Amino acid sequence: MLQCHNIQSFIHETIISFRGCLLLAVVIGRIPGFLLSFLWFAGTLPITEMSTATLGWSCCAEGDAWGNVRLYSGRLSGCRRQSLGLTRRREGILRPGWNHDMGTMTGMQRAVNIVVSERIKVPTAPLPPMFKKKLTDRLVFTNPEYEFRQSRGEWLGNVPPQIHCLYEQRHHYFIPRGFLSQLLVLFQQFGVKYRVVDRQRNLEPVEFQFHGVLKDYQELAYDDVIARDHGTLVGDAKSGKTVIALYLISQRRQPTMIIVPNVALLGHWKEKLVRFLKVPAEEVGIIGEGKFNVGPQVTVAHVSALYRRVREVRDKIGLLVVDECHRTPSRTFTQVVSNFNCRYLLGLSSSNQRRDRLSRLIYYYVGDILHQIDSRKATEIRAIFRVDIVVRETDFDYPYESNEDYSSMMAALGRDPVRNQLVVDDVARELSQSTGGPLLVLTEDEEQDNALRDMLDNEGISSISLDPDVVAKGGKAFSKQLKSKKIQVVLANRQFSQKLVSEVRFEAIFLTTPLNFRGKIIRWFQDVLRRDDGQPPMKVYDYVDSKISILDNFFRMRSYAYGLRLPRPSPPK
Numbered sequence: 001m002l003q004c005h006n007i008q009s010f011i012h013e014t015i016i017s018f019r020g021c022l023l024l025a026v027v028i029g030r031i032p033g034f035l036l037s038f039l040w041f042a043g044t045l046p047i048t049e050m051s052t053a054t055l056g057w058s059c060c061a062e063g064d065a066w067g068n069v070r071l072y073s074g075r076l077s078g079c080r081r082q083s084l085g086l087t088r089r090r091e092g093i094l095r096p097g098w099n100h101d102m103g104t105m106t107g108m109q110r111a112v113n114i115v116v117s118e119r120i121k122v123p124t125a126p127l128p129p130m131f132k133k134k135l136t137d138r139l140v141f142t143n144p145e146y147e148f149r150q151s152r153g154e155w156l157g158n159v160p161p162q163i164h165c166l167y168e169q170r171h172h173y174f175i176p177r178g179f180l181s182q183l184l185v186l187f188q189q190f191g192v193k194y195r196v197v198d199r200q201r202n203l204e205p206v207e208f209q210f211h212g213v214l215k216d217y218q219e220l221a222y223d224d225v226i227a228r229d230h231g232t233l234v235g236d237a238k239s240g241k242t243v244i245a246l247y248l249i250s251q252r253r254q255p256t257m258i259i260v261p262n263v264a265l266l267g268h269w270k271e272k273l274v275r276f277l278k279v280p281a282e283e284v285g286i287i288g289e290g291k292f293n294v295g296p297q298v299t300v301a302h303v304s305a306l307y308r309r310v311r312e313v314r315d316k317i318g319l320l321v322v323d324e325c326h327r328t329p330s331r332t333f334t335q336v337v338s339n340f341n342c343r344y345l346l347g348l349s350s351s352n353q354r355r356d357r358l359s360r361l362i363y364y365y366v367g368d369i370l371h372q373i374d375s376r377k378a379t380e381i382r383a384i385f386r387v388d389i390v391v392r393e394t395d396f397d398y399p400y401e402s403n404e405d406y407s408s409m410m411a412a413l414g415r416d417p418v419r420n421q422l423v424v425d426d427v428a429r430e431l432s433q434s435t436g437g438p439l440l441v442l443t444e445d446e447e448q449d450n451a452l453r454d455m456l457d458n459e460g461i462s463s464i465s466l467d468p469d470v471v472a473k474g475g476k477a478f479s480k481q482l483k484s485k486k487i488q489v490v491l492a493n494r495q496f497s498q499k500l501v502s503e504v505r506f507e508a509i510f511l512t513t514p515l516n517f518r519g520k521i522i523r524w525f526q527d528v529l530r531r532d533d534g535q536p537p538m539k540v541y542d543y544v545d546s547k548i549s550i551l552d553n554f555f556r557m558r559s560y561a562y563g564l565r566l567p568r569p570s571p572p573k
Contacts, residue, residue, distance in 0.1 A: 139166035235373030254318025414448030
């Protein structure tokens with residue numbers, strides 16, 4: 001409570017207007033306001049000669065919950081009684097914005113308690129009307145599904161017209177936990193004091209050991225994610241989000257639950273947990289596929305198995321990871337995530353947009369985007385092979401419809417004269433620029449070997465086909481044969497390509513057959529591409545038959561190994 005000792009300045013400011021005279025008449029009990037104003041305007045009682053001692057009174061003020069300033073008047077003894085909590089004599093209200101010595105609205109305001117648990121709980125009474133309107137505008141919005149059906153004249157059924165992420169109960173707002181950072185910004189914008197009361201669950205720590213190494217771009221992402229309790233990590237497929245999440249789990253040291261939208265990801269996560277965190281397979285909890293086992297350290301749960309049983313597991317979880325946020329059902333957030341009160345919450349998403357146009361649910365229930373992985377950098381660093389890649393588009397086409405057509409299609413590919421001529425032209429150009437070492441041409445079958453060999457002979461290029469007799473001679477003998485006969489090109493088809501000896505070093509490789517990089521093929525290709533320290537990477541010519549979907553997909557899989565960043569394929573018309 002503040003005291004005004006300078007009564008002259010108070011009266012001078014109050015009786016400037018007629019409204020001030022009325023207020024003064026109420027506040028000053030012994031001197032009528034109209035008489036005082038008349039004397040002042042008549043000049044018979046100059047205000048400057050008035051003093052506190054002359055009037056014999058003082059005034060007090062305090063702020064209410066809305067920031068209004070209340071004045072309490074009385075004689076000096078009356079103010080003393082008010083300071084001791086006794087009865088007041090008279091009171092009036094001054095609206096905020098008046099520049100009085102008794103203080104400002106902000107200084108009078110009580111702090112609003114923001115209680116954070118599974119949801120955010122905020123009392124409604126202290127919030128200004130415009131604050132409430134802003135909050136409602138953000139958290140109550142039109143349902144995109146309702147809007148879409150209505151625009152097409154379809155049956156609306158039970159589709160709600162609005163989605164409510166905010167509801168009021170017993171004079172309190174209940175708000176999704178991921179909205180906390182945006183809520184605090186609103187409090188600051190409106191100048192409302194607040195105090196955060198943290199009631200999130202933090203369990204006894206559990207020990208994890210991470211067996212792996214983060215790449216540079218993953219360390220940057222981890223630093224941003226570990227700095228906040230709630231948030232979302234965004235990155236394309238194969239960008240390393242899973243490994244970052246596993247490292248975060250090991251550092252948080254809390255019992256963890258990983259929510260996945262489909263059953264296939266249960267096995268995927270279990271394999272990664274065993275591989276990177278060395279959690280015994282039998283100790284990985286599984287919820288889904290008819291199982292409901294909560295592991296002592298970590299549990300992988302299919303979201304459909306959690307809808308009705310969240311309360312059975314939530315008290316055992318200290319870190320919640322929501323995988324595939326961009327395509328998990330929307331009620332995962334409203335019915336599952338919103339019921340966990342664990343301290344740590346992480347969302348993993350391949351995109352910052354959902355197909356159902358409910359992307360804001362990710363940020364309201366899980367948290368804002370903490371880091372978005374640079375896909376180009378991640379793809380380059382993820383490359384398996386260190387190569388100088390040259391991509392060649394071909395015009396080869398074939399009416400491929402099913403797996404039964406694959407063999408005939410590959411035979412036609414090997415015989416295609418236009419495609420083979422493109423390979424021969426590239427070989428001739430590379431030989432003119434190389435230092436004289438042999439080139440390796442990987443072909444589909446013996447028929448393509450013979451066709452390319454005839455075309456190379458016509459260009460005056462010496463070549464040899466890799467066959468059982470050549471392989472039987474061994475690496476050193478084969479190397480001597482290449483040098484003695486001055487062989488410029490080695491042709492190797494699928495049957496013998498993986499029997500190439502590691503002693504032979506090639507200047508460049510021509511991948512004329514669409515290999516699918518898997519298992520043994522990757523390991524063999526790494527041996528062929530091996531270079532001595534200080535040497536530049538080997539040049540690889542890759543021939544892409546993009547008009548045939550399956551062959552184009554094979555190239556996309558090879559592109560990951562090369563570290564290429566390709567645009568997403570357009571959907572078929």
